[in-house]
Amino acid sequence: MKLTAKLMDIGTREVLVNIEDARNIGVLNGDRVQILNEATGVGVAAFIDTTTTLLPRGTIGVYRLTNERLKITEGASVEVRKAERPAALDYIRKKMDGDHLSKEETYAIIQDVVDDNLSAAELTAYITACYINDMDMDEVEHLTRAMVDTGERLMFHSHPIVDKHSIGGVPGNKISLLVVPIIAASGLKIPKTSSRAITGAGGTADLMEVLAPVHFSAAEVQQMTEKVGGAIVWGGATNIAPADDKIIIQEYPFRIDARGQMIASVMAKKFAVGADLVVIDIPVGTHAKVRTIQEGRKLARDFIELGDRLRIQVECAITYGDSPVGRAIGPKLEVIEALRILEGAETPGSLFQKSVAIAGMALEMSGKAPRWKGAEMAGEIIRKGDALKKFRQIIEIQGGDPNVKSEDISPGKYQFVVNAPATGYVIELNNKSLISLARTAGAPHDKGAGILLHAKKGSRVEKGQPIFTIFAERSWRLQKAIEEGRQLMPVMVEGMLLDRVPQDTRWG
């Protein structure tokens, strides 16, 4: 059926048609249609919404995300018909039925994901099926390659290329801000694509954005890395492994992170940037994504096996994941903490030590440092000021101010200090509660929002001594965070439990 396009600024992959026209096309709300831009010959699939009054018969409302692909002009003519059922749905059904998917089947699904040919519900069915009927290593390899091949890739002429990744879930894990400059300062190349927080208080991209723009194309990332040895950008803008981001969004409501999917997701990004040597940080702990060291080792073996298949040398670090890394949580607070270490501070020890350990592994793998001497070399690179110098080059090439100092950065001006309600030892820092609190305070959107811990696990505090400060950029957000903190109690002091019975849950 021929319809006249009317552009509608609604941010989804749908089209709106009069219910009568929908009936004639033979579709209902939510069904898939194929739309042809008659001027260009470009065809795209989109999902149907219907109206009885908002649009007259003969017209079609083209929503913004649909038109990003269709590129139709207002009033132009489009041909609309009921879309064929994508073959990907049969493959998803196959996975539901417990069968293994072939390379071709996985590629068909991932191509449809990248093209937005699958509805959120259809993609969710794929994710759920892969979560329950976990993929074998062949399937993981196919998925990884499919995610790489449906996006951009970097192709460096000189090697080796280094990369690192931390499995998420641990607040304050800002080590990339230190590892990337150390590696680049050693003369190796490290084009680091990173994520924004979805459930966290700040992804590496959210942090780096405090210092410089992070939106770059894959080609720009390559150029910057060739010039200064490294970059820290938001992966979502590079179109590297774009299917992965779409998958992660759909996993979000269920808080799932299917093993095979996660391994493929991480390694696709490393493979696509052309990495030869990859260090993977696997934090383990009761409140981390990986609960036990055994589980961590198994995951490490899977990463290494997939690396072998892709000809990437992978080494994994099992790290302590039950407590934040450093004391700062939230973009600006974390950047201040990382910059201070580059400027010469060697505390917090948890941050300094972890960063040089991870960077050191890459230095050893590349042959820059002898075995067991990598961390020492990484520490030296910081102490000599080389890492700071390199970080400033990276900030500059990304368009930030290379003269930035830690004291130039101001966190949110609305602050609330939480004091110890009793004297005793800090017995628990709850990752999830700390993240939730930082998010309520505004992180990662409000860069100055977050939490600064004054006492870490195992340290002794006196009643009335500050245990943490909440920072916010807006006063109402601070109030909400204070209220939430009263319930969540993210930092537990030994004696504190006594104060909670029965009603008094104030912090003192």
Add this chain to the structure above:
Amino acid sequence: MKLTAKLMDIGTREVLVNIEDARNIGVLNGDRVQILNEATGVGVAAFIDTTTTLLPRGTIGVYRLTNERLKITEGASVEVRKAERPAALDYIRKKMDGDHLSKEETYAIIQDVVDDNLSAAELTAYITACYINDMDMDEVEHLTRAMVDTGERLMFHSHPIVDKHSIGGVPGNKISLLVVPIIAASGLKIPKTSSRAITGAGGTADLMEVLAPVHFSAAEVQQMTEKVGGAIVWGGATNIAPADDKIIIQEYPFRIDARGQMIASVMAKKFAVGADLVVIDIPVGTHAKVRTIQEGRKLARDFIELGDRLRIQVECAITYGDSPVGRAIGPKLEVIEALRILEGAETPGSLFQKSVAIAGMALEMSGKAPRWKGAEMAGEIIRKGDALKKFRQIIEIQGGDPNVKSEDISPGKYQFVVNAPATGYVIELNNKSLISLARTAGAPHDKGAGILLHAKKGSRVEKGQPIFTIFAERSWRLQKAIEEGRQLMPVMVEGMLLDRVPQDTRWG
């Protein structure tokens, strides 16, 4: 945040807000918000779409399905905030993880389904998890009861109440049009709620609609049944087990029909109409939903066990499902065929025999007929004209013309006769291809569209002799069906294969 409502006639459960307002609420496209109608105190959840230009800040576009619940007036003020994450998502995750759901957890999910609190993707995750990690009988019972308790119920004062159900997938299975009048004519009550075709060429509701309206409330169904002993209505309008329809829509893209879900779906509708005696027709065959007699027997045992738990007496008929029932496929064609039998024809035998067999089982279960004498009694009820008389009462009470005769009904005027390309035996009637062809010709929406088979499986045809006719109400649909038929070859004559090598796939 307070926003001013602007009603938008878009048929989904969403709201549209300016991207700046969305950021301030703390939500992205697809996130869930809670909206409070300040005038009435009614709160509903809806999903966010965003725009930069279509709506100014401070306003909220309320889509039609959202407003069916919110009932806000244009320009009124609503309070919008980020919604809490429904607990149902945790239960869905639990089912993904292979755990069993408690009664309370199942109820929470089904209540959210009925209230449209879950997105299509979230509901799909639930369905996929239940499909892969099949429910045990406790979970099936909880699901059944939850579906019943979240909808309307019929409460008859006199008993027994009879019901029947056929597992779908077999074209032409119009037996309810005969079984309901037979049972009602025997003095029993049978309030039959039935479905429209989703994937088929015509559900019982689509067929009955040729003769009378089928949209009634649960109370109306009860009144009509009390008066004339039976009714044949569309279940979707009754609000009986409304969760089930929403689940079935989401299963559609994957063509799945999870065992536990399907059993619960069937039995919830029977339980909700107050049925005491239920006959379930389980067609078995290579092209049917149930493939083997063993599988059919297992399914039958499950239905009977669930019936025991609900105090419903269930008997199952395993029937032949590899060929259409009767010769007609498509609403009007099927109604003509059924009416002819009520008017005195005893052919097609497959339809007559199956109808009296199923009706006979119910007559025996109720004690109206002695064991093994039910089918005979059912046949007598037809032959004496009692079933026709009863059917006319049912048509009349539903608002149709009680004097309707089979010859008054005209199928689609565009017709194409397909002749045998060779002499030989009809070796295959492919259910799926026949249904697909009938749908392409316009069924079930175009009531006159469909297929009439002239030769059934095993019968001998001469080259050039008609094997089936395609009917359509619109000439372009007939053309499309003819083209599709050339590919699908729904009726295979023995000698026909010879004609297909290598290119010539015409029907002759």
